[in-house]
Amino acid sequence: MSIRWNRLSMVTALLAGGFVTAVWMTPVLNAAANDEPWKAPARASRKQNPIAADEKSIATGKAMYAQNCLSCHGATGKGDGPAAKDLEKNPGNLANPALWDQTDGALFWKLTEGRKPMPSFDKTLSENDRWNVINYVRTLAPKPAGAASQPTKDGGN
Template sequence: MKLPVIVLAGTIFLGMLLSAFRISQQEPWAVPDNYKKMKNPLASDATSIADGKALYATHCKSCHGSKGLGDGSKAAQLKTSPGDFSASAFQSQSDGSIFYKTSEGRSDMPSFKKKLPDEEDRWALVNYLRTLKK
């Protein structure tokens, strides 16, 4: 009699574990073609990178971490991983794709259109994120 109970308990536990894993996975982020092709109008110079770094420290660091590794102080509270900005998968995206994701957000990632209404600020953030590559 104990064996069926153990099997049932194990099956339930495994199901819960797999459900939790599935919740933490997201579909690939669909970026409209017009954004994929969009070029950053802001020169990637010392000023824009410094501006982007300051914005990152205020708005992004708590989830994404000081080096963009996805290990910020709030990362563990999120349902999904904040991602690693230093990874080639992130860095291989177009500037327009990163701008779109920053602007629109999804799930745990907030939209920054209202927090950073000036597009130039979001482009400066893109310039700073480019400095985090490995």
Template structure:
């Protein structure tokens, strides 16, 4: 039993350390709110409510609740983050991956696209 638990823990650790990539088909999703100021404004409000606690007020991955998480929350201001398509970011918000929650049931599709629109403003 102890051996099985060790294998499980090692496997979980390896899973959490692998880069999080959205499936290729997520790149085909297009942001229907691209460049809309109202969407960005609404996305900023959603970010403050749902995301800042872990990702920090400026999106740098330094939120209060994020300090205890492994892996740490993503810095949403980096070139690496912004190299992703809007569809990939939308997919990650929708699906989640521990410790990040899925927002599929919490936020409407429109609100998730608003978040993507706001996240695009967080470049360094």
């Protein structure tokens, strides 16, 4: 009886130990910044920007950017904000014309989801303000000839 009991408690202890290790390791593993290229799903990329990039939207977006993005991305989007040097990952360059390879829908998805160390703005910015901020970010990078911020017929990505 006592031998069986000991065996059972040993198995239980091992299982519990493994579980605790797994739970403990998960945040450690998640804490590492992801090195994979950050790509929005095709479906998200096809989402249309419902807000015209007029003066009002760009002005609102600029204010949102100053409050929520500038600390990392910098005043001109070059990734040189005051907090950028302490990040485990470079925020990249929003002033790079290559940003036009992505649709507004793709950028919207990235703002909504976030990816460490960039926070998710799902709760902190309304949908409209996420589109406004995208309309502003578009003013930071010169638009290459022929680039489209809205999805092309094949969906783009």
